[in-house]
Amino acid sequence: MTRDIALGVIALVFSVFYVTEASKISRSALGDAVGAGGVPMTLGWIMGGAAILLIAHQLWMRRAGPLIEAKVTEAFETPGRTALVAGGVVLIAALYIAAVRWLGYLPSTALLLAAMFLYQRVPLTWRTAVVAIAGSFALWLLFDAFLGINLPNGLLSGLI
Amino acid sequence: MDALLQSFGLLTSTLIVPMAILGMVWGIFGGALPGISPSITMALLLPFTYTLDPIPAIVLLAATYVGAEYGGSVPAILIRTPGTNAAAATLIDGYEMKKQGKAGEALGISLYASTIGNFAGILCLILFTAPLSQLALQFRPTTYFALGLLGLSVIATVSEGLLTKGVLAALIGLMIATVGTDPVSGVARFTYGSADLLSGVPIILVMVGLFAVSEVLEQVATKSQWDAVKGNASRLKFPNWAMQKRLWLSNLIGSGIGIFCGIMPGAGGTVASFMAYNEAKRFSRHKEEFGKGSPEGVAAPEAANNADAGVGLIPLLSFGIPASNSTAILLGGFLIHGLIPGPVLFDRDPTILYGLFSGLIVASIALIPAAYLTLSVCVWLVNRPKPYLMAFILALVLTGAFSINNSVFDLGIVLAAGVFGLGMRYFGLPMLPVILGLVLGYMIEANYRRSLVISGGDHTIFLEDPIAVVFLALSVVFLGISLVQEFRTRRTDRPAPPAT
Numbered sequence: 001m002t003r004d005i006a007l008g009v010i011a012l013v014f015s016v017f018y019v020t021e022a023s024k025i026s027r028s029a030l031g032d033a034v035g036a037g038g039v040p041m042t043l044g045w046i047m048g049g050a051a052i053l054l055i056a057h058q059l060w061m062r063r064a065g066p067l068i069e070a071k072v073t074e075a076f077e078t079p080g081r082t083a084l085v086a087g088g089v090v091l092i093a094a095l096y097i098a099a100v101r102w103l104g105y106l107p108s109t110a111l112l113l114a115a116m117f118l119y120q121r122v123p124l125t126w127r128t129a130v131v132a133i134a135g136s137f138a139l140w141l142l143f144d145a146f147l148g149i150n151l152p153n154g155l156l157s158g159l160i
Numbered sequence: 161m162d163a164l165l166q167s168f169g170l171l172t173s174t175l176i177v178p179m180a181i182l183g184m185v186w187g188i189f190g191g192a193l194p195g196i197s198p199s200i201t202m203a204l205l206l207p208f209t210y211t212l213d214p215i216p217a218i219v220l221l222a223a224t225y226v227g228a229e230y231g232g233s234v235p236a237i238l239i240r241t242p243g244t245n246a247a248a249a250t251l252i253d254g255y256e257m258k259k260q261g262k263a264g265e266a267l268g269i270s271l272y273a274s275t276i277g278n279f280a281g282i283l284c285l286i287l288f289t290a291p292l293s294q295l296a297l298q299f300r301p302t303t304y305f306a307l308g309l310l311g312l313s314v315i316a317t318v319s320e321g322l323l324t325k326g327v328l329a330a331l332i333g334l335m336i337a338t339v340g341t342d343p344v345s346g347v348a349r350f351t352y353g354s355a356d357l358l359s360g361v362p363i364i365l366v367m368v369g370l371f372a373v374s375e376v377l378e379q380v381a382t383k384s385q386w387d388a389v390k391g392n393a394s395r396l397k398f399p400n401w402a403m404q405k406r407l408w409l410s411n412l413i414g415s416g417i418g419i420f421c422g423i424m425p426g427a428g429g430t431v432a433s434f435m436a437y438n439e440a441k442r443f444s445r446h447k448e449e450f451g452k453g454s455p456e457g458v459a460a461p462e463a464a465n466n467a468d469a470g471v472g473l474i475p476l477l478s479f480g481i482p483a484s485n486s487t488a489i490l491l492g493g494f495l496i497h498g499l500i501p502g503p504v505l506f507d508r509d510p511t512i513l514y515g516l517f518s519g520l521i522v523a524s525i526a527l528i529p530a531a532y533l534t535l536s537v538c539v540w541l542v543n544r545p546k547p548y549l550m551a552f553i554l555a556l557v558l559t560g561a562f563s564i565n566n567s568v569f570d571l572g573i574v575l576a577a578g579v580f581g582l583g584m585r586y587f588g589l590p591m592l593p594v595i596l597g598l599v600l601g602y603m604i605e606a607n608y609r610r611s612l613v614i615s616g617g618d619h620t621i622f623l624e625d626p627i628a629v630v631f632l633a634l635s636v637v638f639l640g641i642s643l644v645q646e647f648r649t650r651r652t653d654r655p656a657p658p659a660t
Binding site: 003011034039097112116117121122 | 338345
């Protein structure tokens with residue numbers, strides 16, 4: 001229930017931001033009666049209303065007595081830990097995104113796979129290293145050589 | 161009928177047959193992996209479809225959908241972990257059969273019932289799609305606006321969790337759809353000076369991020385590992401004639417319920433398979449075997465979720481409105497090739513849809529040999545350590561997303577959508593309304609504003625269209641009923657007061 005109230009508050013704050021931004025949308029001389037900002041403004045207001053309804057409903061239910069908390073999946077039994085672990089994956093993926101152009105697809109994907117193995121506590125052995133390199137090569141073969149998609153060569157541009 | 165017969169000619173001249181088989185096999189693998197739903201399996205394939213012609217691309221995705229529905233039963237039977245939500249009912253008796261040393265029989269029954277369910281679903285799809293799309297040809301901008309609202313309100317109300325959450329999710333999708341140039345005057349909205357956002361947020365990337373990346377993030381954070389398949393389970397035994405005779409009623413019940421649930425938007429394969437399980441038990445001559453390894457208990461849910469998969473395509477192909485996550489991904493496959501499913505597509509280029517039908521028939525025929533040939537690979541895949549699979553899925557998703565436009569910016573969108581999806585999972589927000597809002601946003605806004613341009617800004621134009629009035633009234637009824645039900649249910653959710 002606390003989770004639903006938090007969701008309501010986030011939605012309410014976002015709706016205020018969205019309506020503010022929607023009000024800045026310029027109006028075209030060729031536009032219609034509704035205008036480019038008309039629909040976004042309406043959506044923002046409806047979201048605000050739905051958020052208030054969600055919060056009010058939850059508060060009303062809380063006043064009336066305790067509720068059984070909804071069951072969550074194993075990962076969300078410890079949301080703080082999940083956020084941290086997921087943050088690590090996002091960081092690895094973000095570094096990959098930043099590196100893929102200049103480092104090249106093959107080395108950066110091999111590093112992505114190796115980093116993901118290590119991050120999930122798979123010990124780094126010659127076998128996991130081979131899996132990462134072979135996996136990267138297999139994906140390159142599939143997309144670049146087979147499907148004809150031009151994946152970045154980066155540092156290996158002289159070689160491939 | 162002639163067009164359908166002509167479409168069989170496509171089987172020899174295009175890549176339909178190989179794509180149907182490939183999609184079927186990929187679907188079985190994806191369905192067999194716990195936590196990887198049919199929609200994720202399809203989402204992983206989306207980038208590949210860019211390089212294909214429209215018909216093979218659509219067939220590839222649709223065959224994946226069909227294959228995943230069967231594949232979900234493999235880990236349900238072997239390791240008591242359903243590969244898909246819809247296979248949860250199969251687990252009850254399938255795993256009991258496995259414990260009795262009848263894993264091969266259970267897998268064979270699942271395959272047999274899945275094939276029957278598939279054909280029942282495809283038959284309904286072929287029979288009903290064309291007449292319904294003919295009806296949809298009468299639609300005007302006012303009707304399309306009302307239809308979009310109806311689709312959104314139905315999905316928001318039948319989605320898991322609170323109605324307000326379903327509505328919030330639909331609004332999020334609609335809001336994402338407003339990014340880019342506005343459909344009437346061409347004014348840029350919420351682009352913040354980014355040229356990449358002028359054409360809007362690509363739906364495909366959002367789908368891949370929401371479904372696949374968020375799943376990887378959640379799975380990596382989940383401590384428990386999947387169970388391994390022990391012993392020799394890789395022998396599939398197709399039911400003999402006596403068993404087939406015993407299963408006819410449960411297959412009929414399962415297929416019937418699957419068809420019914422497929423027509424009802426949002427009901428989905430999970431509801432269908434549990435309903436079928438209950439009804440098969442009610443009408444069975446061997447009620448006492450249910451829960452203890454009943455063959456009917458495996459057949460009925462499998463027939464149901466496979467029939468549901470075929471029929472679930474009807475709203476998408478007739479009206480352009482996806483009724484499930486998987487059909488939303490299939491819609492993405494159409495959009496990639498500049499095709500908008502619905503009555504106009506059926507009218508102008510029926511070959512694409514008839515090609516899809518014939519591809520689905522091929523896929524259903526291919527299911528039996530594919531299931532035999534892939535079982536040992538499925539068992540091998542299920543036995544792989546989860547960290548390896550998650551790492552490869554992430555690499556596959558990012559490579560696929562990059563390959564769409566050769567753009568690093570797109571990877572950022574996929575990653576952001578994945579993080580957003582994880583947040584949605586935490587708050588219990590359903591995914592489908594977001595996708596539907598995103599897909600229908602343009603249709604709703606463009607037709608709303610076009611209607612008002614026609615009427616000179618007069619909103620009563622929506623009341624002059626009888627079909628639109630019916631759709632709008634149904635939207636209000638759906639929302640009203642759900643709101644009342646929500647308050648009633650939540651009142652009864654309380655724990656019983658302590659005894660005094």
